[in-house]
Every structure is written in C-alpha cells, then in structure tokens.
Amino acid sequence: xxxxxxxxxxxxxxxxxxxxxxxxxxxxxxxxxxxxxxxxxxxxxxxxxxxxxxxxxxxxxxxxxxxxxxxxxxxxxxxxxxxxxxxxxxxxxxxxxxxxxxxxxxxxxxxxxxxxxxxxxxxxxxxxxxxxxxxxxxxxxxxxxxxxxxxxxxxxxxxxxxxxxxxxxxxxxxxxxxxxxxxxxxxxxxxxxxxxxxxxxxxxxxxxxxxxxxxxxxxxxxxxxxxxxxxxxxxxxxxxxxxxxxxxxxxxxxxxxxxxxxxxxxxxxxxxxxxxxxxxxxxxxxxxxxxxxxxxxxxxxxxxxxxxxxxxxxxxxxxxxxxxxxxxxxxxxxxxxxxxxxxxxxxxxxxxxxxxxxxxxxxxxxxxxxxxxxxxxxx
Numbered sequence: 082x083x084x085x086x087x088x089x090x091x092x093x094x095x096x097x098x099x100x101x102x103x104x105x106x107x108x109x110x111x112x113x114x115x116x117x118x119x120x121x122x123x124x125x126x127x128x129x130x131x132x133x134x135x136x137x138x139x140x141x142x143x144x145x146x147x148x149x150x151x152x153x154x155x156x157x158x159x160x161x162x163x164x165x166x167x168x169x170x171x172x173x174x175x176x177x178x179x180x181x182x183x184x185x186x187x188x189x190x191x192x193x194x195x196x197x198x199x200x201x202x203x204x205x206x207x208x209x210x211x212x213x214x215x216x217x218x219x220x221x222x223x224x225x226x227x228x229x230x231x232x233x234x235x236x237x238x239x240x241x242x243x244x245x246x247x248x249x250x251x252x253x254x255x256x257x258x259x260x261x262x263x264x265x266x267x268x269x270x271x272x273x274x275x276x277x278x279x280x281x282x283x284x285x286x287x288x289x290x291x292x293x294x295x296x297x298x299x300x301x302x303x304x305x306x307x308x309x310x311x312x313x314x315x316x317x318x319x320x321x322x323x324x325x326x327x328x329x330x331x332x333x334x335x336x337x338x339x340x341x342x343x344x345x346x347x348x349x350x351x352x353x354x355x356x357x358x359x360x361x362x363x364x365x366x367x368x369x370x371x372x373x374x375x376x377x378x379x380x381x382x383x384x385x386x387x388x389x390x391x392x393x394x395x396x397x398x399x400x401x402x403x404x405x406x407x408x409x410x411x412x413x414x415x416x417x418x419x420x421x422x423x424x425x426x427x428x429x430x431x432x433x434x435x436x437x438x439x440x441x442x443x444x445x446x447x448x449x450x451x452x453x454x455x456x457x458x459x460x
Contacts (some may be wrong), residue, residue, distance in 0.1 A: 083458065084137045084209030090128025091445070093138065093438050101211040106152035109217025111162060115203040115236040116207045117141035118454040119122045121198070121367055122267050123445050124335070129374055130199035130353050139164035139208030140196040141239040143232065146221070147211075155218045161228035162221040162299045163414075164214055164408030166240045168194040168204060171219035184403040187215065193403065208437060210458045215300045220408050225418045233431075233455060234417045237271070237424035241453075244365050245271025246413060247404035248329040249279060251363025255326075256280030261355050262302070263348040264331035265293035267453045268365060270427050272329045273302045278422060281327075285319060286350075287312045288337060288339050290298070296427060308339045316355040324357035333366030334380065345377060364401040427453045433460035 086096045103110055116139045124131040143163045146156055156162065168188075169181035175192065176184050187194035188202035197206020205213065214220055224235050245268050254260055260276045262269050265288035276284045277300060287305045294304035305315045316325055324424070330352055334345040352362050361451035370383040379385055392399075416422035429452040432440050436456075443451045 082210040083434055085139065085203075085434065087125065087136050087138060088134055089130055091126060091442075093436050093441055095437060098137065098209070099278055101205060101213040103148055103150050104213060105215065106150040107216050107218070108150040109146055109153055109156055109214040109221055109338065110148035110161075111142070111144040111164070111212045111214055111406075112147045113142055113144040113207050113210060113212055113458050115143045115232055115378065116209075116456050116458065117236060117239070117241075118440060118444055118456065120268065120320040124367065124369075125199050125394045126441055126445055129335075129372060130369075131340065132199040136197060137205040138197045139206030140198055141236065141241070142196065142207030142212055143236040144207075144212065144240060145363055149217060153217050154222045156223065160221070161224045163224060163235050163238045163410065164196070164207070164212070164220060165222070165243075166195050167403070167406050167409060168196065168202065169219060169407065171216055179408050180405050181407045182403045190199060208434065208456060210434070221458035222414065227418060231417060231425075233425040233428055234423060235414065236455065238406070238414055238417075239403070240406065241267045242271050242274075242413055242422070242424045243406045243409040244268050245331070246275040246409050248272040248325075248331055248363040248365040249275045249402035251365065251402075252327040252329050253361045254279050254281055257282045258326040259285070259320055260327045260329065261285045261287065261325040261352070262329040262331055263287045263291060263336075263352060263394075264366065265297045266331065267427050268426075269329070269331035270296055270300060271424060272331050272365075273297055273300045274422065274424060276418065277301050283319070283325075285316055285325065290447065293452060296452060299426060313351050313354045320357070323361065324355055324362055326357060328352040328356040328362040330359065330362065330366045332365040334372060336366070343375070343377070345375070345380045346387055349385065350388045353388050353395065353397065356397060358395040359397065359399045360395075361400070364399060365404065428455055430454045432456055434458040
C-alpha cells in the first residue's frame with residue numbers, strides 16, 4: 082500500500098510499504114478515505130521528537146471498514162467509521178473512567194497511545210491507504226447515513242474538534258462566559274466553535290496570522306492580532322479591565338513572539354494576565370517533557386519560566402492534557418449530523434496522498450491560506 086513515511090527532519094515520502102492487516106481477533110481493518118495533517122505532526126516533521134525513521138504518520142483518520150477480526154461484533158464490513166487518535170483498550174481503569182487518552186495497556190511504560198505518533202506506541206498512522214485499528218469495537222465511531230456527504234466534517238472528530246471542545250471543558254466554559262483563546266490554528270478555531278456552541282457571550286482569539294484570524298471571525302469570535310499591540314491589553318480593554326472569565330491555550334511549547342522567536346512560556350503567562358481573578362484556564366496545546374533541540378535551556382528539560390506568583394494571587398485554576406476523544410465524539414457527531422456544527426469550515430486544502438510531502442512544507446512554513454489540509458488516499 083502507499084503511505085507517508087518519515088525519514089528524518091522535514092523528509093517525508095510517499096512509499097510502497099507492506100499492507101496493514103488484521104493481527105488480533107479484536108482488530109478492524111479500515112480503508113482510509115480521509116486523513117488530516119495535524120499541527121502536532123509538525124513537531125515530528127521538524128525533528129523535535131524522537132520519531133523513528135520508517136514510521137507512518139497520521140492520527141486523524143476516517144474510512145470504510147473492509148475486514149474485521151473474528152472477535153469483532155459491533156462493527157461490520159462496509160461501515161464508515163471515524164477513529165479517535167487515542168488508542169484505548171476499553172477495559173483498563175483509565176479507559177473505564179473515560180480517560181481513553183491515558184490508556185494503561187496499549188503503550189506499556191506510558192499512559193496513552195496513538196496512531197503514527199512519537200512516544201505513543203508502535204502503531205502505524207493513517208496517512209496511508211489502509212489502517213489497522215486495535216480493539217475495533219471500542220475505538221471505531223460508526224458514522225450516520227450522511228457519512229459520505231459530510232465526510233470532511235466527520236473526519237474532524239478524530240482529533241481537532243474534540244480537542245478544541247476539550248479545551249473549553251478544561252476551562253469550564255459556561256453559557257454567558259467571556260473566553261480568550263490563544264491560537265487561531267485548527268484547534269484554536271475548534272475551541273472558538275465549541276465555546277460558541279456552549280453559549281459563550283464573548284469569544285476572543287489571539288494570533289498574528291491574518292488569514293486564520295479571519296476564520297476565527299467567521300466562527301463568531303473577536304480577532305486579536307498581537308502583532309498590532311499587546312494581546313493582554315486588548316483583552317482587558319474588551320472586558321472592561323476585568324479579564325476574560327475563561328482561557329484556552331491552543332498553541333503549545335512552540336509558541337512565538339511577534340518576531341517569530343520561540344518562547345514556550347508566552348501563551349501561559351499571558352493567559353494568567355488576560356484571565357480574571359478566579360478564572361479557569363484549559364491547556365490543550367502540546368507541551369513536552371523534553372525538547373533537546375530547543376534553544377531555551379529550561380525548555381530542553383520540558384520546563385518553563387511560569388508566573389506562578391501572579392497565578393496564585395489571582396486564585397486561578399489550570400487543567401491540562403490531551404483530549405479523551407471518546408468522551409466527546411458521539412455528541413459532537415450528533416451536532417454535525419443535525420447541522421449545529423460545521424468544523425469543515427477550517428479546511429483550506431483537499432489533496433491526494435501523493436501531494437502530502439509538498440503539503441507538509443507549506444503547512445510547516447505557516448504559508449498564507451494553509452489552515453487545514455485533508456489528504457484523500459483514494460485520489
């Protein structure tokens with residue numbers, strides 16, 4: 082089968098590799114029809130992780146079931162399914178508690194497993210023609226009858242829509258709240274969409290990419306361009322000096338200042354300043370335990386210079402971590418089917434799998450107009 086294979090920093094190639102296949106009786110084999118490039122893929126693409134050469138990328142996947150293991154009972158051949166990027170066993174303590182992003186059995190030595198991702202187990206990604214899905218009955222979300230018609234919406238259920246929603250859950254966004262979101266990338270835009278669905282009264286999105294801020298406005302948010310002046314001051318002005326009720330961090334450790342220089346603590350410290358006293362902050366941007374290639378000595382060890390004193394004095398709360406996709410994907414799927422959510426609005430490019438290497442170059446460079454890329458292996 083054809084698949085996108087990692088060969089080193091900024092070197093990914095579409096190659097012929099052995100076909101994915103059923104390995105366990107609980108497995109499902111999916112023919113991939115849509116697979117997204119995620120901002121998290123760029124950490125590996127840029128060589129900032131310990132991703133092994135020869136691995137297949139791709140953790141945002143959707144497709145058609147073409148084969149099932151003999152122990153699979155709920156999922157059938159022919160079903161259209163979306164696959165959470167978290168791989169869960171369904172029976173460990175964390176999975177049973179809903180924390181499928183922190184499964185205790187699928188990646189021994191670490192809580193959490195995923196497709197095609199550094200440090201998240203040996204599982205191949207779905208930027209390929211076929212994908213093996215462990216524990217298929219548990220991990221497959223069977224899609225409604227309009228699956229093909231709304232495929233570009235449903236594929237967002239694999240990661241970014243639930244992750245954006247998770248940011249608002251971690252921040253405890255309630256109807257009527259004012260919310261500031263750092264990052265107008267795909268996850269930040271989905272956090273804005275989610276905050277709107279939850280009934281937030283005021284949604285502010287901070288970034289310096291004008292094309293992405295324009296998309297944020299299409300989701301009903303107020304665009305805050307930090308290249309035009311202090312984002313904190315703009316938020317305080319919009320909230321009459323009080324600060325936002327809730328804040329969401331949707332950038333992660335590679336956040337930059339207006340000059341494009343990385344400072345891993347910028348978004349976190351600005352959220353402390355921009356969110357009101359007693360407010361809550363949800364962090365879904367990726368922060369890593371070690372970043373050896375960072376120029377910042379603290380970040381090399383996964384640390385940051387955090388304004389804990391101000392955070393403590395303001396009585397704020399922070400919750401963090403990757404989304405437990407299965408906690409949200411069914412309800413968000415229903416919203417899409419009912420026409421109440423349309424995450425596909427962020428898609429900028431639909432390309433063939435063969436065009437993936439070029440797409441990675443543009444997405445990594447944050448070129449204008451490259452917001453969210455969907456790959457279609459069947460093209």
